[in-house]
Amino acid sequence: MKEPLVTKRDIARELARKYSTMTHEELDTLESVLVPMKFAKGQMILAKGEICRYIYYIDRGLVRQFYTKHNKVVTEHLAEDHTVFMCIESLFREEPTNLEVEAIEPTMIYALPKAELERVALHNVNIQILYRKILEESLILSQVHADLVRFETAQDRYVRMCNKNKQKPGGSALRWFTLPAICK
Numbered sequence: 001m002k003e004p005l006v007t008k009r010d011i012a013r014e015l016a017r018k019y020s021t022m023t024h025e026e027l028d029t030l031e032s033v034l035v036p037m038k039f040a041k042g043q044m045i046l047a048k049g050e051i052c053r054y055i056y057y058i059d060r061g062l063v064r065q066f067y068t069k070h071n072k073v074v075t076e077h078l079a080e081d082h083t084v085f086m087c088i089e090s091l092f093r094e095e096p097t098n099l100e101v102e103a104i105e106p107t108m109i110y111a112l113p114k115a116e117l118e119r120v121a122l123h124n125v126n127i128q129i130l131y132r133k134i135l136e137e138s139l140i141l142s143q144v145h146a147d148l149v150r151f152e153t154a155q156d157r158y159v160r161m162c163n164k165n166k167q168k169p170g171g172s173a174l175r176w177f178t179l180p181a182i183c184k
Helices: 008-019 024-033 088-093 114-121 125-151 154-167 173-182
Strands: 035-039 044-046 054-069 072-080 100-113
Touching: 008 024, 008 054, 008 125, 024 114, 024 125, 035 054, 054 114, 100 114, 114 125
Parallel strands: none
Antiparallel strands: 035 100, 044 100, 054 072, 054 100
């Protein structure tokens, strides 16, 4: 993977644009807590039994969260460019996760360490808003996923995901070939 063409400042601006407007000083603070992380295809981001300590923002790449049940690997969530993911139970309970997180293509992530984010949020209302809106988005996505699992078949969910992927402008051909292999 090439080195990123974006800077931590660019990512701070993108997060502020998406979640909460910020002054230059607030952007400085947000930028200071971002941790760039680069992962190769197939590299584990978080292994079962580790404690999740970050909220992850994907600048570019594709990540899957999965677990093993009755000797079958179950993909729980796919996260792509410009989205956030976390192992929420592990993150907030500070307990080992049962999930695994893998980069399924070369991935550039900017992580927000939970402890540091909470520390700076104590003194900054716009960072508090950003934190809250990230969590709100995660809760809504969890509810949508739960509803899909309850009310749609696996085949229907797969077709929905493929259709969503085809409709994205600039959708990666690599993703189109990668997704059928992991979404069985």
